[in-house]
Amino acid sequence: MGRIREKIIRFMYGRYGIDQLYYALLVVCFILMLVNSFIRLAVFDILIWAILVLMVYRALSRNIYKRQIENQKFLKVWNPIKSKFSLLIRRLKEIQTHRYRKCLHCKAILRLPKRKGRHTVNCPRCHRDFDVHIAI
Incomplete structure (x- = not known):
């Protein structure tokens, strides 16, 4: 062999x-x-x-x-x-625990915890703040 x-x-x-x-x-x-x-x-x-x-x-x-x-x-x-x-x-x-949103400025995809309502998110890539709304 x-x-x-x-x-x-x-x-x-x-x-x-x-x-x-x-x-x-x-x-x-x-x-x-x-x-x-x-x-x-x-x-x-x-x-x-x-x-x-x-x-x-x-x-x-x-x-x-x-x-x-x-x-x-x-x-x-x-x-x-x-x-x-x-x-x-x-x-x-991860649909039960997280939501994905795109940064408005640099278009990076962010993984956010699933908490209903409006939130202010800081993008880790461009360091800008923007508001997101998680409905479901």
Whole structure:
């Protein structure tokens, strides 16, 4: 078992490997496989195979610099989407105890304790005071 592991390590030396774009392509591939199991179309089969080939090509590529640039471009698009959804999930989890308001001056999102009524809030980023109304 150790000899096979050493051969794989030696083979993968100098190759790019797996990154966030690989995992995103993997999720897309599984979603397409799930859809393809219900709706049998040749387009989905071709698309699934193309994604799988792309995943293997990227993982075994020796051009590390280009793969890193591809991953950075993907992350530049993905991170804002991810942050919006994580904030939405956090808002839903804390709906019983906190409210989120945006600062009127610097547009920072503030997490406020849920106390009904009008309050004066000091923004930690721009240090300005503004009034908020928490109704529910």
